Amino acid sequence: xxxxxxxxxxxxxxxxxxxxxxxxxxxxxxxxxxxxxxxxxxxxxxxxxxxxxxxxxxxxxxxxxxxxxxxxxxxxxxxxxxxxxxxxxxxxxxxxxxxxxxxxxxxxxxxxxxxx
Numbered sequence: 001x002x003x004x005x006x007x008x009x010x011x012x013x014x015x016x017x018x019x020x021x022x023x024x025x026x027x028x029x030x031x032x033x034x035x036x037x038x039x040x041x042x043x044x045x046x047x048x049x050x051x052x053x054x055x056x057x058x059x060x061x062x063x064x065x066x067x068x069x070x071x072x073x074x075x076x077x078x079x080x081x082x083x084x085x086x087x088x089x090x091x092x093x094x095x096x097x098x099x100x101x102x103x104x105x106x107x108x109x110x111x112x113x114x115x116x
Contacts, residue, residue, distance in 0.1 A: 042066045049073055
C-alpha cells in the first residue's frame with residue numbers, strides 16, 4: 001500500500017515537474033520574443049528620430065541612445081512651444097498696436113472732414 005502511494009506521489013511530482021519545465025520553456029520563448037520586439041522597436045524609434053543613426057552602422061541601438069534621442073526631441077518640442085507662445089504674444093501685441101493706429105487714423109479722418 002505504501003509503495004503504491006509513493007509511486008502515485010512520485011508520478012504526480014514527475015507530472016508537475018514536466019509541467020514546470022514546459023512553462024519554463026514557454027516563458028523563455030516569450031522573453032526571447034519580447035527582447036526581439038524591443039530591439040525592433042528601438043531600431044524603429046531611432047529610424048524615425050534619426051534615420052542616419054539607425055540601421056546604417058549595423059549595430060543594435062542601445063536603450064540609452066533611444067532615451068537620449070527621445071529626450072532631445074522632447075526638448076526641441078518644448079522649445080518650439082515656447083517660441084510659438086512668444087510669437088503669439090508678439091503677434092497679439094502688433095495686432096493691438098495696429099488696431100490703435102487704425103482707431104487714431106479714423107479719429108484723424110473725422111477731424112479732417114470736420115475741418116473741411
